[in-house]
Amino acid sequence: MTRVVGLISGTSVDGIDAVLVDIHGQDLEIKIDLVAGATYPYPKKLRERILEVCVGASISMAELAELDDAIACAFAEAANRIQVGHEKATLIGSHGQTIYHQPPERIEQEKISSKSPIGYSLQIGRGAVIANLTNTKTISNFRVADIAVGGHGAPLVPRVDLALFGDPQISSCIQNIGGIANLAYIPAFQGNYLDKVCGWDTGPGNSLLDFAVEHLTNGAKTYDENGAWGASGTPCQTLVEKWLQHEYFHLAPPKSTGKELFGRDYLQHCLQDASEYQLSPADILATLTEFTAVSIVHNYRNFLPQMPQRVLLCGGGSRNLYLKQRLQELLAPIPVLTTDEVGVSADFKEAIAFAVLAYWRESGAPGNLPSATGASHEVLLGEIHQPRIQELATSA
Numbered sequence: 001m002t003r004v005v006g007l008i009s010g011t012s013v014d015g016i017d018a019v020l021v022d023i024h025g026q027d028l029e030i031k032i033d034l035v036a037g038a039t040y041p042y043p044k045k046l047r048e049r050i051l052e053v054c055v056g057a058s059i060s061m062a063e064l065a066e067l068d069d070a071i072a073c074a075f076a077e078a079a080n081r082i083q084v085g086h087e088k089a090t091l092i093g094s095h096g097q098t099i100y101h102q103p104p105e106r107i108e109q110e111k112i113s114s115k116s117p118i119g120y121s122l123q124i125g126r127g128a129v130i131a132n133l134t135n136t137k138t139i140s141n142f143r144v145a146d147i148a149v150g151g152h153g154a155p156l157v158p159r160v161d162l163a164l165f166g167d168p169q170i171s172s173c174i175q176n177i178g179g180i181a182n183l184a185y186i187p188a189f190q191g192n193y194l195d196k197v198c199g200w201d202t203g204p205g206n207s208l209l210d211f212a213v214e215h216l217t218n219g220a221k222t223y224d225e226n227g228a229w230g231a232s233g234t235p236c237q238t239l240v241e242k243w244l245q246h247e248y249f250h251l252a253p254p255k256s257t258g259k260e261l262f263g264r265d266y267l268q269h270c271l272q273d274a275s276e277y278q279l280s281p282a283d284i285l286a287t288l289t290e291f292t293a294v295s296i297v298h299n300y301r302n303f304l305p306q307m308p309q310r311v312l313l314c315g316g317g318s319r320n321l322y323l324k325q326r327l328q329e330l331l332a333p334i335p336v337l338t339t340d341e342v343g344v345s346a347d348f349k350e351a352i353a354f355a356v357l358a359y360w361r362e363s364g365a366p367g368n369l370p371s372a373t374g375a376s377h378e379v380l381l382g383e384i385h386q387p388r389i390q391e392l393a394t395s396a
């Protein structure tokens with residue numbers, strides 16, 4: 001058994017999700033016990049700065065260094081706090097904070113482009129600083145090795161989903177709804193099921209809704225709690241159909257995206273469209289919720305090898321009851337549950353995943369799923385940073 005801390009702050013930038021888990025077994029045959037889980041909100045100023053940078057504010061190298069340090073310190077503090085009152089972990093897996101994500105260029109498009117054909121994804125909050133401040137071996141920077149072999153570096157969680165949710169009888173879609181939404185399709189474990197496992201980013205999760213709530217409340221609120229505001233409006237289906245023409249929804253997987261595509265700029269475009277239909281604030285939120293639900297289901301109907309027998313929701317969007325209800329109605333008769341209902345925390349599954357990815361790196365097991373990321377092959381993910389004491393011991 002290895003006790004591991006998993007840390008992530010996702011694209012919503014709402015705070016650092018931290019877990020303390022005990023992991024038993026090897027590779028895909030693992031068992032996980034959640035010892036503790038908590039979300040530590042970022043200080044308001046730090047969150048605002050990260051959000052600005054995520055949507056393209058220019059930043060000097062000195063400012064980037066300062067931001068990286070502030071995030072690393074916040075992550076180290078989260079790692080220390082989650083362990084208070086518990087036996088200490090021997091390993092930390094830290095995703096860090098994504099501030100930029102550029103998928104690899106699609107060569108088949110034969111576009112003339114100045115972009116590198118290799119993708120680029122930047123997660124900050126240096127693992128070396130976390131290892132030093134916590135005095136615990138820390139694995140970080142998980143996406144770069146997958147990108148180096150032609151992958152998107154995302155989504156990485158599907159391989160962990162395969163280990164956690166595989167079932168001999170039932171096929172499942174694990175649908176994460178964070179800032180961005182992504183899925184993992186896990187067929188029933190029969191025949192050559194491994195060939196059919198896949199995953200990709202479906203498009204916006206809560207990102208547009210969150211930006212809209214912030215805009216409509218002049219910053220007083222950051223999300224539509226339980227989806228109550230959106231549920232009180234009426235979606236404009238004409239706009240949903242229009243927005244669904246976005247080229248991302250017509251790209252075949254593997255594919256990944258971020259707030260570069262579905263961020264504040266895209267929301268401005270949605271609000272501009274909405275102004276032509278005189279939508280009330282509640283109608284705008286209803287329409288954005290509908291767009292999110294319909295875009296997820298559109299991905300299922302167009303790109304899954306087969307519809308799943310059940311859908312398991314996780315991420316903060318699984319708490320938006322209106323979004324959940326619309327997904328259930330659009331997918332009927334397929335049951336839509338949350339991962340909580342099958343014993344895996346919907347709030348902490350991503351943090352658990354980065355604990356598992358660190359554990360796999362330590363034991364020499366691959367972390368990526370090439371059918372999800374588009375990488376040419378499986379690779380070890382993550383860079384290892386040793387704790388202080390071991391460094392002193394080896395240098396003595």
Ligand SMILES: Nc1ncnc2c1ncn2[C@@H]1O[C@H](COP(=O)(O)OP(=O)(O)OP(=O)(O)O)[C@@H](O)[C@H]1O
Nearest residue numbers: 010011012178179180206223225226315316317319
């Ligand atoms: N009770 C709730 N009702 C409605 N929405 C909620 C609720 N709780 C959380 N959310 C939504 O979930 C978001 C946070 O979700 P989560 O922490 O899964 O995102 P993330 O991990 O940052 O994103 P990603 O998976 O894209 O990296 C919030 O910004 C909010 O929009």
Ligand SMILES: CC(=O)N[C@H]1[C@@H]2OC[C@@H](O2)[C@@H](O)[C@@H]1O[C@H](C)C(=O)O
Nearest residue numbers: 011098101154155156157180182350
């Ligand atoms: C570049 C990046 O941070 N991508 C995130 C984001 O948030 C959801 C979706 O987009 C997913 O691709 C990924 O996160 C999860 C943890 C993943 O890699 O599976």
